[in-house]
Amino acid sequence: MITGKLIVEQLVNGLVLGCMYASIASGLTLIWGTMKMLNFAHGEFYMIGGYFVFFALNLLGIPGVWCLVISVAIVLVLGMLLEKSIIEPLLGKPGWELSPLVVTVGASIAIQNGALKLWGEHIKNLPYYIEGTVELMGVRLAYQRLMILFVTAFVMLGFWVYTKKSRFGLGLRAVAQDRDAATLMGIDFKRVYTVTFGISCAMAALAAALLSPIFSISPWMGHAALTKGFIAVVLGGLGSFEGAILAGVLLGSVESLAVIFLSSEWKDVVSFSIFIIMLTLKPAGLFGSKEW
Amino acid sequence: MPKAFELPFSRLDSYHGFYAFSAFLLAFPVLSQDPYILNIFIISLIFSILAVSWNFICGYTGIFTFGHQAFFGLGAYVSALLSMKLNVSPWFGLVIGGLASGTISFLIGLPCLRLKAAPYIAIMTLAFSEILRITCMNMVNLTRGEMGLWGIPNFPEVSLGPYTINFGGADRVPYYYLILIVFIVLMICLSAVLKSPIGLAFKSIRDSQEAAESIGINVTRYKLLAFVASAFFAGVVGSFYAHYILILTPTSLFNLGIMVEIMAMTLMGGLGTFLGPVLVAFGLTVGLEYLRFLGDYRFITYGILLVLIVIFMPQGLGKKIFKDRELAT
Numbered sequence: 001m002i003t004g005k006l007i008v009e010q011l012v013n014g015l016v017l018g019c020m021y022a023s024i025a026s027g028l029t030l031i032w033g034t035m036k037m038l039n040f041a042h043g044e045f046y047m048i049g050g051y052f053v054f055f056a057l058n059l060l061g062i063p064g065v066w067c068l069v070i071s072v073a074i075v076l077v078l079g080m081l082l083e084k085s086i087i088e089p090l091l092g093k094p095g096w097e098l099s100p101l102v103v104t105v106g107a108s109i110a111i112q113n114g115a116l117k118l119w120g121e122h123i124k125n126l127p128y129y130i131e132g133t134v135e136l137m138g139v140r141l142a143y144q145r146l147m148i149l150f151v152t153a154f155v156m157l158g159f160w161v162y163t164k165k166s167r168f169g170l171g172l173r174a175v176a177q178d179r180d181a182a183t184l185m186g187i188d189f190k191r192v193y194t195v196t197f198g199i200s201c202a203m204a205a206l207a208a209a210l211l212s213p214i215f216s217i218s219p220w221m222g223h224a225a226l227t228k229g230f231i232a233v234v235l236g237g238l239g240s241f242e243g244a245i246l247a248g249v250l251l252g253s254v255e256s257l258a259v260i261f262l263s264s265e266w267k268d269v270v271s272f273s274i275f276i277i278m279l280t281l282k283p284a285g286l287f288g289s290k291e292w
Numbered sequence: 293m294p295k296a297f298e299l300p301f302s303r304l305d306s307y308h309g310f311y312a313f314s315a316f317l318l319a320f321p322v323l324s325q326d327p328y329i330l331n332i333f334i335i336s337l338i339f340s341i342l343a344v345s346w347n348f349i350c351g352y353t354g355i356f357t358f359g360h361q362a363f364f365g366l367g368a369y370v371s372a373l374l375s376m377k378l379n380v381s382p383w384f385g386l387v388i389g390g391l392a393s394g395t396i397s398f399l400i401g402l403p404c405l406r407l408k409a410a411p412y413i414a415i416m417t418l419a420f421s422e423i424l425r426i427t428c429m430n431m432v433n434l435t436r437g438e439m440g441l442w443g444i445p446n447f448p449e450v451s452l453g454p455y456t457i458n459f460g461g462a463d464r465v466p467y468y469y470l471i472l473i474v475f476i477v478l479m480i481c482l483s484a485v486l487k488s489p490i491g492l493a494f495k496s497i498r499d500s501q502e503a504a505e506s507i508g509i510n511v512t513r514y515k516l517l518a519f520v521a522s523a524f525f526a527g528v529v530g531s532f533y534a535h536y537i538l539i540l541t542p543t544s545l546f547n548l549g550i551m552v553e554i555m556a557m558t559l560m561g562g563l564g565t566f567l568g569p570v571l572v573a574f575g576l577t578v579g580l581e582y583l584r585f586l587g588d589y590r591f592i593t594y595g596i597l598l599v600l601i602v603i604f605m606p607q608g609l610g611k612k613i614f615k616d617r618e619l620a621t
Contacts, residue, residue: 038411040418089603097410098356102555103602105358109552110595117589223548227422230415238411265430272423279403279412 008139010256016145016214018252019152023207024229025236025244026156027200033239034176034196037100041082042204042229043222044111049075049205050217051115054124064129068209072202079201082107083194091190108222116219124217148210155206156245159199163241172196176239224268231275237285247286306566306614310479313567317472321465330464334536336577337471338529341478342550343557343569345525348482351563352491353518354498356410359400359417360526360554362424363393365545367527368534369428369435372444375535382447382535386528393527394520401519406512408501418548425546441540459535467536474532478525483566494518498564549591556598561610568610 024046031039052071057064086107090099130143163169174182175192183189208221215221232251236243254274255267262270278285320333346360370392371385380388400420404412428435435441447459447470457466485491493514496504505511534540557576561568576594580586586593601608 032411038414086599086603093606095606098350099602099606101356101414102559103599105548105555106552106595106598106602108595109549110592110599113549113589113591113595117592224422227419231419234412234415238409265426268426269423272419275416275419276400276403279407279416283403283407283412 005139006260007257010260011253012139012141012145014253014256015249016148016211016252017256018249019148020207020211020225020248021228021232021252022156022245022248023152023203024225025232025248026159026241027203028229029233029236029239029241029244030196030200030203032233033241034172035087035100035193036096037087038104038230039197039200040101040104040226041108041111042104042201043224043226044108044115045075045079045201045222046204046208046225047112047115047217047219047222048078049208050126050212050221051119051124052205053209053212054126054217057126064127068129068206071209072205075205076198076202080194080198082201083197087193087197088190091193108226112219112222119219121219126213126217128213144213148214151210152207155203159203160241168192168195227268228271231271234275235278235285237287240285240287243285243287304614306610307483309567309614310483313570314472314476314479317475321468325463325465327462327464330468332578332581333574334464334468334471336574337468337475338533339553339557339577340570340573341471341475341529342526342554343561343573344478344482345522345529346554347558347561347563347565347569349518349522351558351565352486352498353494353515355405355515355519356414357417357519357522358414358548358551359397359421360522361548361550362417362421362546363397363523363526364530364533364550365421365428365540365542366396366424367393367530368540368545369441369530370527371531372441372534372540373434375445376441376443382445382531383450385535386531389531389534390524390528393530394524397523398516398520401516405515405519408511421546421548421551425542428542428546435540435542438541438543442538444534444538444540446538447535471529471532471536474525474528479566479570486566490514495564549594552591552598553594556594556601558608559598559601560605560608562608562612565608565610565614567614568608572609 024042028039028042031037031042049071052074053064053067056062056067056070060067060070086103087100090096090103093099128142128144130147133140133142134146135141163172171182171187171192174185174187175189179189182192204225207225208217228251229248232248233244235251236245236247251271251274255271258267258270317333317337321330324330342360342364346357349355349357367389371382371389374380374388375382375385400416401413404416429437431437432439447466449456449458449460451457459466485494493504493509496507496509497511497514501511504514530545553576557573558569560576561570561572576597580590580593
């Protein structure tokens with residue numbers, strides 16, 4: 001039966017899911033905006049982020065929140081290492097439209113199957129960071145879900161302010177606008193690329209770390225996340241940071257509300273249909289990128 | 293940048309290479325009818341067809357798609373289900389599987405191929421493959437989901453004059469010749485297209501969409517045509533696969549790992565070369581069969597291989613060994 005309560009509950013679930021899509025999509029769009037490449041290994045950093053929280057929690061036995069910080073930091077470094085080792089050699093060579101896509105796809109499959117061999121196919125579960133629920137207007141909300149909403153909003157806002165105000169953010173925007181001109185102004189674009197890539201991967205790891213207690217951890221979790229992230233990026237407009245966040249949250253909410261009417265297995269089909277309709281009607285996305 | 297290596301002999305003509313190689317493949321069962329070896333050759337031919345048809349869309353037309361395994365899987369499921377539920381002969385299934393893939397590729401290509409930017413088609417095909425996987429996993433009544441669709445009929449026997457060709461037994465030779473015929477037809481079609489003005493149109497789109505448009509080429513129409521044609525062949529070979537392997541699961545068919553294998557073969561053979569991807573498809577499939585310890589890590593090996601190829605050998609082997617005889621390239 002469809003009641004107001006059910007709709008509100010699903011809307012909260014949708015917002016939580018949307019936060020995950022938004023953090024993944026914002027990382028992807030950040031890389032597209034700066035480096036003009038799609039990172040198909042992004043989902044794998046999401047997966048690794050989840051696993052590292054699991055291992056930190058079980059091997060080190062420290063509080064959950066610190067595990068989250070450790071996992072995000074490790075993924076930040078891993079992301080920068082990957083960029084240094086396989087993306088940087090391709091810079092300045094012909095075929096930039098294709099080559100980074102192909103290497104990241106290769107890396108993605110290698111990492112995913114490596115994780116499968118290394119950590120097994122058993123699905124892992126994490127405990128909630130914060131137990132307990134709160135009752136708001138007759139709707140029961142878990143603290144865990146509220147925490148996801150707040151942390152994601154805080155990080156996204158923080159990063160947005162950082163790119164607008166800080167010196168590195170200025171450099172990042174300059175490189176995104178015109179790489180050659182930025183180089184003439186003395187900006188080391190290779191460094192900007194490496195750090196941007198790392199930050200983008202760390203955002204994916206953060207999403208995974210926050211959400212793993214709700215969804216579970218498996219070697220394949222990155223693939224679905226990547227697909228949804230890309231759909232959100234296109235909906236928001238390629239390269240638009242604000243658009244990716246808005247589209248991510250929207251996509252999550254629509255999917256969750258669709259579950260009221262359809263069985264939950266079909267929610268991916270819903271988002272794919274939205275994607276096709278959007279491409280047909282308004283390929284520039286909600287925030288109108290000029291890329292098409 | 294590593295130094296380009298030079299071969300001690302002048303480059304071979306790729307069409308002569310193709311004639312020689314197909315003659316060898318046609319004559320091979322005379323030398324050996326060992327089912328094990330023929331099975332490896334059949335798998336190599338399946339991957340050759342996938343690599344060549346993907347090379348057509350990516351290497352010759354310049355559209356980077358990720359969904360080739362999806363069209364392969366779609367053809368397999370369509371043909372298998374039609375033959376099981378509606379008793380359609382697998383011989384028709386071979387064509388219907390291809391047509392189904394071609395039709396669907398037209399529908400998903402239409403919204404994103406009219407856009408010029410490369411990411412849209414890459415994202416679209418990636419998402420499409422994921423959707424097909426989820427659909428096949430969820431429609432358990434029809435596809436049996438992850439339990440696997442089995443009980444797929446073989447190709448029925450055909451009578452050619454006094455001879456009857458039976459596909460039922462353990463004999464691999466009929467299957468081998470069937471896929472070999474598909475392969476040779478594909479290669480002949482490809483060479484005919486490449487020699488014709490249409491082939492030039494495809495290549496001009498690859499080199500610059502704006503320039504192609506300015507000389508009066510309908511870019512969207514040609515891109516769609518290339519996309520549909522390559523999906524058609526992927527569907528045909530998928531249908532063959534269904535009636536050869538006789539069991540289908542969504543995760544084994546709609547796996548991005550298969551796409552990585554196709555890409556590694558094509559790029560190592562050389563994007564936009566006629567024979568390179570075929571020889572590499574054979575070399576890698578046979579090679580991994582011998583290196584059993586790598587076979588367990590098949591997808592990891594192909595993933596790493598793909599990264600190394602792009603960084604150290606972006607041109608591939610094909611252009612170094614063969615020269616393609618086409619209209620002015």
